[in-house]
Amino acid sequence: MEKSVSADFKIVEEPRKILAMNPKKFAMWLFIGSVGMLFAALTSAYIVRQAEGNWLYFDLPQIFTISTVVIVLSSITMQWAYWSAKKDNLSMVKIMVTITSLLGLVFLVLQFEGWKALVAEQVYLVGNPSGSFLYIISGLHGLHLVSAVIYLLIVLVSTYRYKVHSQNLSQIEMCTTYWHFLGGLWLYLFVFLLLYR
Numbered sequence: 001m002e003k004s005v006s007a008d009f010k011i012v013e014e015p016r017k018i019l020a021m022n023p024k025k026f027a028m029w030l031f032i033g034s035v036g037m038l039f040a041a042l043t044s045a046y047i048v049r050q051a052e053g054n055w056l057y058f059d060l061p062q063i064f065t066i067s068t069v070v071i072v073l074s075s076i077t078m079q080w081a082y083w084s085a086k087k088d089n090l091s092m093v094k095i096m097v098t099i100t101s102l103l104g105l106v107f108l109v110l111q112f113e114g115w116k117a118l119v120a121e122q123v124y125l126v127g128n129p130s131g132s133f134l135y136i137i138s139g140l141h142g143l144h145l146v147s148a149v150i151y152l153l154i155v156l157v158s159t160y161r162y163k164v165h166s167q168n169l170s171q172i173e174m175c176t177t178y179w180h181f182l183g184g185l186w187l188y189l190f191v192f193l194l195l196y197r
Contacts, residue, residue, distance in 0.1 A: 032177075
């Protein structure tokens with residue numbers, strides 16, 4: 001009798017946990033991946049076109065170095081805002097997100113000033129492909145940074161409405177990730193342009 005009862009029972013494995021991700025975070029990572037591929041394609045095209053010859057060599061204006069320092073500082077303030085949100089220090093979140101937004105705007109102004117310095121050196125968007133690549137690469141990065149500044153302002157409004165705090169970090173976490181990505185992307189582009197000018 002005991003044998004028949006034990007034979008009727010089967011060992012059932014526990015269901016495996018499904019890997020889940022917030023759909024908005026997943027969409028953000030897809031977007032980051034596509035932006036990364038876009039800039040990888042642009043820098044690859046830059047190298048290929050440079051190898052073909054008829055390439056104008058020039059020094060990057062010094063203002064691009066200053067803008068690089070600004071974007072690094074903005075990553076620090078953005079990370080500080082995230083850490084403050086984790087500690088429910090909302091007044092510091094507001095301050096750091098505001099400073100990050102301002103630094104982002106300063107970066108964009110410096111990029112524009114860099115373009116003016118290029119024009120003064122007679123490097124134009126239309127003409128030699130070396131100038132065209134520089135304007136397109138920095139311009140596309142600047143366009144993505146504009147979207148990040150808009151996102152920062154949305155996070156700032158959410159913070160004032162008490163929707164950003166230690167129990168609700170997804171919005172500021174996504175914004176921080178995107179901001180760090182754009183900062184890292186600019187560092188890559190800046191070093192690339194210094195090495196392959």
